Amino acid sequence: MTTLSDLNTVDTGAFVEALRGIYEHSPWISERAASLRPFASVAALKQALQAVVTQAGENEQLSLLRAHPELAGKAAIAGELTAESTGEQAASGLNLCSAEEYALLHALNAQYNEKFGFPFILAVKGPTGRGLTRTAIIATFTRRLGNTRVDELHECLRQVHRIAEIRLNDLLDVQHLFGSQVMDWAETLGTISDSPENLTCAYMTPAHQRTASQLRDWMREAGMDAQIDAVGNVVGRYAAGQPDAKTLITGSHYDTVRNGGKYDGRLGILLPIALVRHLNERGERLPFHLEVIGFAEEEGVRFRSTFLGSSAITGRFDPVLLDQQDSEGVSMRTALAAAGHDPADIKAIARDPASLLGFVEVHIEQGPVLLERGLPVGVV
Incomplete structure (x- = not known):
């Protein structure tokens, strides 16, 4: 060779x-x-x-x-x-x-x-x-x-x-450990849509809820303790060897714009899941807790209010938004309740900054810079 x-x-x-x-x-x-x-x-x-x-x-x-x-x-x-x-x-x-x-x-x-x-x-x-x-x-x-x-x-x-x-x-003989799996997962999620003609996944629609459940299942299969919180974030936790260790958060959003891309946001959820699966298969633990979060909403398609998932994590969720209505007159509060979530529990989602190491996000490039320069990755 x-x-x-x-x-x-x-x-x-x-x-x-x-x-x-x-x-x-x-x-x-x-x-x-x-x-x-x-x-x-x-x-x-x-x-x-x-x-x-x-x-x-x-x-x-x-x-x-x-x-x-x-x-x-x-x-x-x-x-x-x-x-x-x-x-x-x-x-x-x-x-x-x-x-x-x-x-x-x-x-x-x-x-x-x-x-x-x-x-x-x-x-x-x-x-x-x-x-x-x-x-x-x-x-x-x-x-x-x-x-x-x-x-x-x-x-x-x-x-x-x-x-x-x-x-x-x-x-x-270069072996890519994660690429094919991440792309396969993205293809699977790409079939779950509000529209039969394109990929649209708006907050708390049936497609959105199915996507959340699928992400949770993949997190659990990868070796994480995973759940869907009160605002719809999918949270997977890969615990460190030391219970009092701090937590590094990574992730991105899983909702989409209308006619969205399969990797926008979702790459930043799927790649860490693949990484955790690799670590778990090798029996390795990190010196910090790792949380992979699929943020429930960023794009504002349904209720014209953006960053709902991350605002809840940072303790900045505005409860006034719960009365926002979609184009059919359904309030966010009603949509959350119909999906089995209690809006009263959103406040408890907030993380204590003192317990965190930081946040890092992998995101697909949405401009031409890396492509034109022939670079595989950029750090910003």
Whole structure:
């Protein structure tokens, strides 16, 4: 097995050879990155390779894109793909297309090349690495045909980097402990909605209550003592070895805007659950209590009042809000009672600041900064 240490110490020729299949038929990328060694981590290596492509001129970038095969195209049918591309297309069943699917993909490939001047590129292994379905691939293909050339050039380069990342992970046997599980959980929650057409989860609706129950169950399965409090927060506690230890709180909100995203807020709940599950499986305890809180409400969709969950935790919940009404004339007080909560208990939710270490939240980026800079995470 190739290791990062191997890549850092071999000569340039061996480095380029080891990374031969990472960027399709484009050894110039690893040749230029070789001078940047040693790399402190696999992430640093990935970023260095991406930086080479970013700093290249458009002609070289186009050459890189044009080195990629069409999806289910002539090269695939003729068995002329690289081993990496063959495995990736097979993972999504593109080698099993029906005659109608082959015809449709052939037409889409032709339209795309005519419009943009380079092939359609998609990391068909998908975010979990298990492969996108042919239906999802065709839908993405069709949607992206509507993009501008500039946007599609950037998107294809982003997909190229994702393909390279997957291949590099395979080469170096990088195992992601939490990513697939977190994405699977997010997909499950994404099916629980107030609307059949999109993801909408407003405060104290049936979908909201089902989401809370599911989060509580996952917390318990992960090894936490979990409950739903009087305002609807889902609170999971992973106790420290010392009962008098202080508490670190992490989490985010699980309600959504109308037509919301699967990871907005929820990533900050699901990732800590996965982390606690990992700790619990290893029999490890932290030197502090860890509370994972799924805050019941932040977006203000139903009652036009935001941050209900976190305001209760900080002792700043305004009881006047209980008389706010939704568009159908249902008060917040009534909605809470219908869900089995007693508004009189909300005051007791407040935490004593002296018992806390602090609060940290993981959140999906909602801007272009990390994406444009090719960075995996930012700390603010």
